[in-house]
Amino acid sequence: MNKLTVYADQPLSKINRHLYGHFAEHLGACIYDGIYVGEDSRIPNVRGMRSDIVEAMKQIRAPNLRWPGGCFADVYHWRDGIGPREQRPTRLNFWGNAPETNAFGTHEFMDLCEQIGCEPYIGGNVGSGTVQEMRDWIEYLTSNYDSTLSNERRANGRAQAWRIPFWGIGNENWGCGGLMRPEYMADLYCQYHNFMRNYGDTPMMRIASGLGGSDTNAEDTAIFMDRIMNRRHPVHTDGLSIHYYVYLPDQPRHSATEFGEAEWYEVLKLASDIDGVIAKNAAVLDTYDPGKRIWLIVDEWGAWYPVEPGTNPAFLYQQNSMRDAVVAALTLHIFQDHCDRVQMANLAQTVNVIQALFLTKGEALVYTPTFHVFDMLKGHQDATALRYDLIAPVIDVNSVPLAQISAGASRAENGEVLVTLANLHASESTALEIEFTDRAVTEITGVELSADHFTAHNTFDEPTRVTPKRFDGVVIQDGSHVRVQLPAASVVALTLV
Ligand code: AHR
Numbered sequence: 001m002n003k004l005t006v007y008a009d010q011p012l013s014k015i016n017r018h019l020y021g022h023f024a025e026h027l028g029a030c031i032y033d034g035i036y037v038g039e040d041s042r043i044p045n046v047r048g049m050r051s052d053i054v055e056a057m058k059q060i061r062a063p064n065l066r067w068p069g070g071c072f073a074d075v076y077h078w079r080d081g082i083g084p085r086e087q088r089p090t091r092l093n094f095w096g097n098a099p100e101t102n103a104f105g106t107h108e109f110m111d112l113c114e115q116i117g118c119e120p121y122i123g124g125n126v127g128s129g130t131v132q133e134m135r136d137w138i139e140y141l142t143s144n145y146d147s148t149l150s151n152e153r154r155a156n157g158r159a160q161a162w163r164i165p166f167w168g169i170g171n172e173n174w175g176c177g178g179l180m181r182p183e184y185m186a187d188l189y190c191q192y193h194n195f196m197r198n199y200g201d202t203p204m205m206r207i208a209s210g211l212g213g214s215d216t217n218a219e220d221t222a223i224f225m226d227r228i229m230n231r232r233h234p235v236h237t238d239g240l241s242i243h244y245y246v247y248l249p250d251q252p253r254h255s256a257t258e259f260g261e262a263e264w265y266e267v268l269k270l271a272s273d274i275d276g277v278i279a280k281n282a283a284v285l286d287t288y289d290p291g292k293r294i295w296l297i298v299d300e301w302g303a304w305y306p307v308e309p310g311t312n313p314a315f316l317y318q319q320n321s322m323r324d325a326v327v328a329a330l331t332l333h334i335f336q337d338h339c340d341r342v343q344m345a346n347l348a349q350t351v352n353v354i355q356a357l358f359l360t361k362g363e364a365l366v367y368t369p370t371f372h373v374f375d376m377l378k379g380h381q382d383a384t385a386l387r388y389d390l391i392a393p394v395i396d397v398n399s400v401p402l403a404q405i406s407a408g409a410s411r412a413e414n415g416e417v418l419v420t421l422a423n424l425h426a427s428e429s430t431a432l433e434i435e436f437t438d439r440a441v442t443e444i445t446g447v448e449l450s451a452d453h454f455t456a457h458n459t460f461d462e463p464t465r466v467t468p469k470r471f472d473g474v475v476i477q478d479g480s481h482v483r484v485q486l487p488a489a490s491v492v493a494l495t496l497v
Contacts, residue, residue, distance in 0.1 A: 002432045003391045006409045008417055009438035010387040015410055017063040017381035018344035019335045020374060021121070023300060025070035026104075027095045027353050028315025034351030034360055035112065036104045043363050048104075049112050052365050053351065053358055057116045060357075060374040061381055064166065066121040066299055066346045067109050071095070071176035073168070074127030078137045081105020082156055094176070096314025106141065110162050119165050121299070121346070126170030126188060126209070127178040135195045138167070143199035163202040166344075168299070169193070170209035172243065174220065177209060182220040185209070186227035190235040207239035207297060210281075217242060218280035225288045239295035239344070240285065244277055245354075246270040246303040246327065249316075256305040256319040257455055264323055264426045264454055264489075267303060269397040271327045272406075274301065275334045282341040295343035298335065302348040302355030303327045316353045321457040322466055322489050324355055325369035325449055329422040329491045332377055333408040339385050347374075359460075366458045369466045372449050376468060376493040379418040383410035386417070392432075395424065405432060405486070417496040423486040426454045432484050433477075436496070440479035443497050446471030450490035 024030050037043045037050055044051045068076050075094045081102040082088075088102035113120045122141075124134040136149055143150045144161045153161075169192045171177045173185040180188070189208050198204045208224065211217035221240065228235045246267055248254035254263055278296065285294055303324055304316070311317045328347070335342050347370070351358045357371040385408075392405035406422040417439075423430055448471035456466050471492055473485035486492055 002393065002405060002430060004405075004407055004419070004432055004434045005389045005437065006417070006419060006434065007387040007437050008411060011411065012385040012387055013340040015336050015339045015380050015383055015385050016343040017061070018119075019332065019339065019342065020060070020062070020378065020381050021064040021066065021344055021346040022057070022062050022350045022357070023066040023070070023346040023348050024350045025353065026068050026072045026076070026093060026100060027070060027349065028312065028317055029352040029360065030349050031104050034358070036108065038103065046115060047111055048108065049115055050360075054112070054115045056358065056367065056371065057118070060371070061378050062116055062118045063381065064119040064121050064344070064346070065113055065116065065350070066123060066168070069094075069123060070171055070300070073123035073171045074125050074129070074177045076125055077129065077133065078106055082107065096312055098314070107156060107158060110141075110158075120162070121166035121168065122164055123168035123171050124192070126173065126192065127176070131192055131195050134192060135197070138164070138196060138204070139199055142202070142204075145199065161200050163200060164204065165202055166205050166207060167196060168207045168209060168241065173209045174211055182223040183227055186224045189224075189237070190228055190231075193235050193237070205238035205295070207241055207295075208237045210240045210242045217277065218284050221281050221284045225284060229288055237294060239297045240281070241297040241299040242277065242281055243300040244274045244298055245301065245348070249304050249306050252306055254305050256308070257321055257457055259323070259455060261426045265395060265397045265402065267323055268326060268330065268424050269400060269402050271303065271330050272334070272402060274298070274331060275337070278334065278338050278342060282338060285341060292341055296338075296341045298342065298345040300348040301331060301345060304354050318354060319457050320356060320359070320368035320370050322369055322451045322454050325373045325466070325491050326422050326424060326489060327355070328370045328373040329377065329420060330406045330424070332373070332380075333406045333420070333422070336380060336385055336408045336410070361460050364460050366460060366463045368458060369449060372466070372468050373491055376447055376449060376491060377408070377420050379412060379416065379493075379495065380408060380410045380420070383412040383418065385410050393430070404430065419494045419496075421484070421486060421492045421494070423488060423490045425488055427488050429488050430486050432486060434482045434484065436480045439496075441476050441482055441496055444474055444476060444482060444494055446474050446492060446494045448473070448487060448490055448492045450487040454489040
């Protein structure tokens with residue numbers, strides 16, 4: 001019998017709400033036509049931000065938003081995006097040379113974060129910018145002093161300094177961010193770190209752009225850490241970012257919506273491999289930082305398929321199916337399993353790009369299956385992770401084992417226990433017994449996300465094909481045992497009050 005034992009009396013670390021973070025880049029239709037439609041649009045908006053998206057981000061309690069990129073961050077010069085819009089320059093975007101009008105800049109991003117109620121995470125330009133440029137941006141945003149830069153911000157309409165808790169120093173420095181060796185990036189990191197001063201009263205986390213997802217990136221992490229810490233004037237970092245994609249854009253058989261069981265399992269296996277990448281990087285950090293002060297941050301993750309036929313290949317527009325819902329639940333559960341070290345993560349990306357929460361077409365908005373997973377799992381944010389043991393069948397994926405069930409368990413401050421589950425089997429429902437070691441279960445409610453087929457997805461013609469519904473497959477047995485029947489290819493959330 002498959003069995004999940006939840007040790008509700010064995011609290012582990014707190015699940016930082018920032019694990020449920022997001023990422024919006026100036027790429028394709030993510031910002032323009034996605035989040036920002038402009039004040040004169042007929043689409044309901046507040047100062048240009050789509051109201052339906054802002055409301056939906058509030059609904060999932062989006063804790064943070066990373067901006068402006070991505071690769072775009074390393075070609076972005078913040079002065080292009082301040083002041084009267086009609087005077088802002090048009091540049092060619094990194095992505096497909098699309099005209100970048102800079103209509104959405106620093107003040108618009110901060111307005112968006114305030115409308116959503118989330119923390120800003122700004123990625124500074126290291127690849128083609130300067131230390132001075134980054135330093136000035138920080139002063140412009142966060143200083144209440146009587147300085148020329150602070151006064152420029154005031155003249156541009158913002159009297160009070162903003163709080164920016166998260167600053168990224170570059171992006172994918174090993175790739176689009178500048179093709180750097182870790183040794184070089186480490187030296188550069190120290191230089192930026194030294195000049196990035198705190199002008200406000202909000203502690204500013206300086207986050208080193210780390211490495212892409214592969215088995216070897218932990219070696220580069222070790223070189224980087226060694227180089228910043230073992231020097232005459234050791235430098236610390238508050239966070240180190242890694243990226244991990246299920247990266248299949250060049251493989252037509254891994255279409256976002258037309259795939260078979262083999263592709264379903266291969267994608268889920270690749271998604272599960274993030275566990276090893278995190279473990280290796282966490283082990284490196286443990287040697288330099290046994291107190292676990294440094295945040296390991298996965299500030300880009302998601303399943304990346306060939307673009308939707310007929311769309312601009314540089315715009316990375318793809319559909320999002322029930323498979324992506326399971327990828328999301330599996331990945332978020334893995335983050336929670338490492339929540340003593342992984343403190344922040346950012347889904348790539350919010351709207352119309354890669355594994356999006358939303359797809360837009362004019363006024364129409366589609367909530368993807370991935371959005372629903374963020375909604376169903378939001379109760380884990382800032383809750384305490386609970387120890388669990390899981391006995392589950394194993395699926396053979398090209399001779400490599402993949403656990404059929406993925407789980408997460410937490411207890412919120414009000415005592416509510418949330419257990420979330422994903423059934424990775426494409427076509428078979430599965431039974432699971434759950435034991436709660438310390439409590440009698442008197443009331444349990446559930447929500448499920450499942451569909452008539454594992455490729456099911458939401459379209460503009462059929463926007464609610466994949467949508468959460470009440471879960472009826474849970475039965476309380478004796479006091480501390482419940483039995484659930486998980487539908488095939490599903491995500492289920494159970495709440496015990
Ligand atoms: O999310 C799309 C791109 O993927 C980002 O700009 C870059 O950081 C990564 O390679």
